Amino acid sequence: MNASSKFAGFTVGLAAVFALALGAGAAFGPEVPAPADTHDTSTHDAGPGSITDAPVAEQTPGGLMVTDSGYTLALDTAQVPAGANVPLRFRILDADGQPVTRYVDSHDKQLHLIAVRRDLTGYQHVHPVLDAAGTWSVPLDLTRAGAYRVFADFTPDGGDGVTLGADLQVAGAYDPQTLPPVAAATVVDGYTVTLDGTLTPGQASKVTLSVARGGQPVTDLQPYLGAYGHLVALRAADLGYLHVHPDGHPGDGVTAPGPGIDFYVTTPSAGDYRLFLDFQHDGVVRTAEFTLTAGQSSGAAAPPAPEPMPAGHGH
Template identity: 50%
Template sequence: MDIIGTSLSRDGYLLTEVGAPATAGETGTLSFTIRDADGTPVTAFAQSHGRALHLIVVRTDGTGYRHLHPELDAASGVWSTTVTWDAAGSYRLFADATPLGADGVTLTRTIDVEGDLRPAKHRGERRHVTVDGIEVHLDGTLRTGDGGVLTATVSEHGHPVQRLEPYLGAYGHLVALREGDLAYLHVHALGETPAAGDLSGPEVAFHASAPTAGRYFLFLDFQVDGRVRTASFVVEASGAAPTATADHHEHHAVHTH
């Protein structure tokens, strides 16, 4: 199993140092550049899931998750977006992009935010969460090897939600980060690509394979009533199943750094 999200370079591409607000509560610009093997800023990218670049930001203790889409200055190659840090700590940034004519890469950097640091403590699995009154329950087993299927069920006031909307070409996007080194796995929903205006629910299924057994932070982005929400889970991954039974017709991306 390839392990990704642990290096600032890949296939000759490098994520430069990141400029960002230095203190919790401060609003400012987060910016960076992707350079090629010659040190030249990359200014042309292919779109993936409706965007030229996906930026995942999370504190190293698994809190403060954000899925951002910075804007590219095509003249300079600088990506930028406005951020305000909610809390102090070390944050890992994952820039997921496909330079035009090349394979997709996931590049990472860590930045430190000053302030009163209050690390989170995770005690066991967390598979049921409520986000803005919408409940999400995660079933299934995260395994190594051929992996397994994880199913998120969405409900509201005790009733199944059947108005999940397409978001970036799917009914849900799942990011998994291994506790400790934050090795990165980006998984997309199983099933056909929805068309604009389609609705689904209450379930969204994913095929996922963990690089190793252990604890993982999982973040599910989904859209209901025009608003994107994030459900955050903590899941323990087990070893590979005795027999390989996983369905391999899923659409997902795994890369190494």
């Protein structure tokens, strides 16, 4: 075989190999390097008790829905007459529509019922009685007519804590009130309660509420619901219900029985919130109420005069 023939054979063979390579590329596609991992873990939980710097704007308060996590708050009636001792009956239904009859104690009670008018007046924190069939019942002071929001805060046996909300219409003349201004102190039944702290949206903000009577700090507060104070916070715009946790508890060897009670409040958004502090002294539970604005500069001046509070809150 001469040189020309050998070269021609080599060229034909090379072309055949190249054609096979092209066919394989068409069948399987080009190899593309895998993209770098762009998953953002900056907002992941860093462990128990950790607080991230980024606001958690998507956090949803409880009590905005009548049905949540497979449970439904079913009022026997959504319309009642005004009165000082109006019975309220309701059930908590599971995903199959059956009444829940087994609960786990939370803050010393199986269920906490909060009732408040939609203008954030007429606040009551009561503890209904459960019968064997799964119906809760409790009397409410509904002397002031209007639209109320009722919150059921509970932990079903074997489940997580849930807060459900439903509207209750109280017949009669409605006299809506404006939200009280931000104030550093309030007076209830001769007790002056002062508030120290600011709310930063999306972060656990420390709020200290201190109790005094006759100008003297109260240092012998009595435990109520497993703590020296119980705090409920509601977002004024939609009555979103916030779970507020006290710092410490009676008998832990660290937490003093007054005058200050520390809480950590995580607000999901900027705006006005109404805070309701229940505290017990001399065997009587009283409620101090405050308006606080989340996202407000700590340098903003609060009205100096304490906000007077009416007596007669239910517990």
